[in-house]
Amino acid sequence: MKRIVLHAGLPKTGTTSTQEFLARETEALAAHGILFPVPRADLRERGRAQGIGIGWHSALTRLVSQKPGALAPGEWEAWTDEFARFAADPSLHTLMLSQEGMLLNRKASGVRLLVDALPAGQRDVVLVLRPALGWLTSLWEQLVRGGDPVRPADFSRAHAYLNGGFARSIQTILQQVPDARLRLFSFETLAAGEGLLVNFARAIGLPEDVIARAAVAPRVNSGLPQDMVAALLACNRAGIDQPAFVAIRGALARAARRRKGRLPRASIFPEALTRAILDRYEADRRILRDHFGIDLPAEAPPPGDALALTPDDWQRLRAEAAPFLSATAQAAWNRVSS
Template sequence: MKRVILHVGLGKTGTRTIQTTLAQDRALLPALGLAYPGNKVAHHDLLAMAHAAGPAHFWFRKRGIGPTQAALACQRMIDTIEGEMARDTPTILLSSEYFQALRPDALAALDTLFAGHGYRLETLCYVREPFGHLASRYQQAVKMSHRRLADLFAQPYQPWAKRHLSSALKALGRDRVHVRRMERAQRGLTRDVLAVAGVTPPPDMLHDQRENTGLCRDAVYLLDALNGADGPDRPLKTRHYATIAAMQGEKFTLPPCVAEALTPPIRSEKIWLNRTFGIRYPMPDLSQGSSLDQCRADAMAALDSLTRTGRVGSGWPLQAQARSA
């Protein structure tokens, strides 16, 4: 059976790494019986047809792409995919982080479209240990200056694997929904994607091209403080980010008080993943993490060290440092 594998990229599960690697090595894929259609890093253009917002999806609006242009870009992508199907490419890989929001009817419509060419639609999604996954999402929100930690802790993100996987299960059935643990992709996420496609590339091919690196715990708290003191154009972040990002230290995790508040929904998600996909994540010992007060004190000490060594440069007044930390 010829297949279309729709990579549903949950945030902070290596989605950009997979997309970048497949795009950079696109020319090597046909020899393996694979295709990553188009000439872009991802397949967001399909949102104009598949997403409930259609060509008005914010991904298009953010880039100044009007509905007419979005619809045309989507049709060009469909034509490209159908071209691969006309060549009988055994497996076609598509990826977008926005596929996670596709409803069952949209997935069913894609399935019907591809089935008309003799292809079976399947989905692939990577999951992570939920507490660690949420901590990574919080860190990303701070890195992108989207939200302050205080707001995130007061109104925390919720685990989301079940919500997004349920649509695929409803539309396609369990046998066509692949769920993989990100932590077990020991040979790299991209090579793991190819394993789902039934392909083992040569050892020198398709190694992950990582673009996003994490911050240590002190760096996250300091950057959050900087975000709070910064202006609309982020001049402080522009000036100090490289120094903060270069800091070394303990990994950023959720403070115990936040983790405890999230335990009920996370426990529910873990039970569902185990029952539905056989994926088991034990509950961690939440008492081992540093308290929120300790995290703030450690960040303040780290800031004091940076100040004494002169590595924070100018533009971050000493009086404001203590208040921010």
């Protein structure tokens, strides 16, 4: 029987790095009977040139978010043609799809449209989970780095998580993918030892010659330390224009690469919201352990306030960013950081 692997989330568990790695290995995977469709190579190359790891996967992203009107002409048909090729080719035994929005997608019709288009076969839903507070913090930081000034207290994903947690989302996706076999992994477990890509590739049964290249695959996302994310939020709130914001973000990213180590993570959410997230996660841990047999690590409230930058913090950040800023961006940065 043919096998279909749906890597459905979570976001911020190495999904972009995984997708980029699989996209680079399409020929090697196909030689082993594994199809990882990349029907829009032009989008992939454009995204890679712009430093956007998921540009090549945009059709699937917009589909499961129920934005089919945003698809380019023929884009979805290119995917369904790949599905048909998989069904017809006896040398192909595994179809792999990776789209991290499937688990938490609030518009089930998008996932159903994808599932209904898939060929027959054993369906495996693969999920990588991580402690909720750290995961939500990473999601919020990604928004800020992209220029969205949403306050942590108003972060919609945090409030959506409180409505049912991971357990409810898992039940929903299993309803959307009937007869699926669920495979759950802990992000912390996969990230240990030989590293996330190697352990994930081995867990889903990729061939060893492909796994060997996972050990040296470049990272897609580098992130920023929390003090730099807090500084970007301050830029947003100060109304810095987009060109200056992009320049400051780039300067901080370059400065971050020069740092030796990272500052300890601290809390970004208000105390009551932090406690509610931790309580919801503890309930999740019990449900997932009792019903799905996976042990996720406990999570404690982090110390301090990540968004409270002291004068010494600002002085350090000014000194780190200054070598990488133009005069115009420096003037905007000075208005915020002084």
